[in-house]
Amino acid sequence: MRRFFSARLNLNGGLSRFSLKFRAGFTLIEMLMVMAVIGILASIIMFQLYRAKESARLVKALGDVNQIRKAIVLLENDANEWPGHYPVDQVGTGASGNEVWDLGAPAAGLIATDGNYNNWSGPYISAIMNDPWNNAYFFDPDYDIDPGAGERWAAVVGSFGPDGIGQNQYGGDDIIEAIIAK
Numbered sequence: 001m002r003r004f005f006s007a008r009l010n011l012n013g014g015l016s017r018f019s020l021k022f023r024a025g026f027t028l029i030e031m032l033m034v035m036a037v038i039g040i041l042a043s044i045i046m047f048q049l050y051r052a053k054e055s056a057r058l059v060k061a062l063g064d065v066n067q068i069r070k071a072i073v074l075l076e077n078d079a080n081e082w083p084g085h086y087p088v089d090q091v092g093t094g095a096s097g098n099e100v101w102d103l104g105a106p107a108a109g110l111i112a113t114d115g116n117y118n119n120w121s122g123p124y125i126s127a128i129m130n131d132p133w134n135n136a137y138f139f140d141p142d143y144d145i146d147p148g149a150g151e152r153w154a155a156v157v158g159s160f161g162p163d164g165i166g167q168n169q170y171g172g173d174d175i176i177e178a179i180i181a182k
């Protein structure tokens, strides 16, 4: 009788030790799973946040490019010239050297004049900030708007886009608005 009782005690002790070990192991797995889920959720949220910020930047750049194009049309109406004293409605090809990389400069004629624009009555835009990727907006009278399918040249206002490249590179991520296209 005593032996039987003591055997039961051992059995119970063994079971409870086993269940304690099991509970501890399971809790660790649970914690790891929770941490993994939190990690996945955090990376999804970060990615969505990045995408939201990037699309806000794109919208801002599109708006800026549109405003600058309107300012160029106003300059054209008064002075019959485009920025850099470029003849209106002429579209060139390639890296002509007629590109204006600093649209805030007096020679661009949008904010100030260099004194050589006829009938200048600007400023035609209050300020020209850098694009959301901190590069200057540009005017390019010979910009390839279809670099993937050969060439199609246009006079454009633009931003180099998220990649930040570059002068006469005509990249697919560029944000541009054509004034006229060939």
Ligand SMILES: [Ca+2]
Residues within 6 Å of the ligand: 093, 094, 095, 096, 099, 140, 141, 142, 143, 168
């Ligand atoms: Ca060009």
Ligand SMILES: [Ca+2]
Residues within 6 Å of the ligand: 159, 160, 161, 162, 163, 164, 165, 166, 170, 171, 172, 173, 174
């Ligand atoms: Ca680019």
